[in-house]
Amino acid sequence: MTVDRLALAVSLANEAGDLARSLRSDPERLKITEKGPMDLVTAADHAVEALVRNRLADADPAASVLGEEEGRTGVGRACWIVDPIDGTVNFARGTPDWAISIAYFDGKALTVGVIHAPDLGLTAAATRGGKACLNGVEIRLDAARPIGPIVALGYSSRGSLPEYLARIEALLADGIEHRRHGAATIGFLGVLAGWFDAYHEPMLNIWDAAAGLVLIEAAGGIVHHDPVASFLERPSEVLAETGQIAGLRSLLSLEAFGAR
Template sequence: MMDDRLKAALNMAHEAGELAKTMRESPSALETSSKGRMDLVTAADHAVEALLRERILKFEPDVAILGEEGGMEGTGKAVWILDPIDGTMNFSRGLPDWAISIAFFDGTQITHGVIHAPDLGITAWAKRGHGSFLNGRQIVFGDTVPESPIVALGYSPRGALTDYFARIETLLDAGIEHRRHGAATIGFLGVLAGWFDAFFEPALNIWDVAAGLLIVEEAGGVVRHDPFSDFLERPSNVLARNRGFPGLTTIVDSAEFA
């Protein structure tokens, strides 16, 4: 069941996606710069976040907003959490693996989440207690164990490269394939769509994952991360998986992935 908040988030996400694609058509206007190693920002990131903030405050004036580019604005326990373009490097190079992430945190838990991947033509959303949807189709994970499991792994300079390689080795030793797409939102969409059976990345910021955590959980999946009281302040390791893998569960829940 959609409520006004979820409808607003979906409308914002699609409007933001169109803005980002339009800006990308003029590469010189993107004004790409570096925030750090392997961490780009473009004019589109800033423009999309500004648009989302404007739409949120019009819909709900007395609310706090936490965005990747603008940080926290406003006060109160309820917070909209935004990643205007997750996968900026992919976006800036014309690759399709990027998405807009919008979530609402009520002070205790995430209650609404939307991930919109314009180039892939995929939109996922969830409202707590009302299921998870992918392009309008409800997703409910089954218990089937896959013959050829795949785990999506993320990496950033905030984590140790040796640990990343160790995770790959652990998976390969267990006969499990891995993929890396350069955007946490694509990891969540992949779990929901059945491309992957789990997604793991260390040291993620909450704006990268807030919507995805709810969307996977509402499909009957398992998510793991630090308590929100901590996660709102600093990065956390994040695991999201479906529920069909006894063997995979043991591996991705092991110390190597902690």
């Protein structure tokens, strides 16, 4: 049986979003706990991941699954990569900047990516070598850059606070504004939607990034990250950009002024 993995991922992301919102509507069912500083987990995170895993077990049983909450299960080299709720703090507080991220790794490359942000009403979907669509409309990142470049930045306790602050200083000194939304998926969506010219985070887990990487490349953007084989095992620096800010990768590396 041939599996239409893009259609499967879109369907799963929409079902997962409905479940998450339903659980959030009842605070007693949400059961918020803290994994670390500003790193929350809720009953919705676990319920959504369980839902996606169960659906994938039926639809694509040969593939393994890597999820944020339960790790990797299954023995297949091919792997679904799932972040059930990226931006859990935002989700739990009722702000809209959170999303479900579902990607597929065929054993050699990331080939399917879907990000669904229910509260923003946005769904992005792409296949490697295909087109990237946002709410069904094809997106290309080769249009002229608008006046006033903006880069979205990510930060977590895995990274260096002095380096994060130094990046902000470097961007501002170069005439580039910055934003931080507390969810990598919103950074990727923002690049696709034209809100930002790039998204950068120095220590990102693959479940936060996999779908976004497929989307940005399919839309004609540029991505920088460790090889997927190592990224599956440990966090990587990630830069996803339109390519329209000259020298951005070098600027964000901080090498120019010795922060590393």
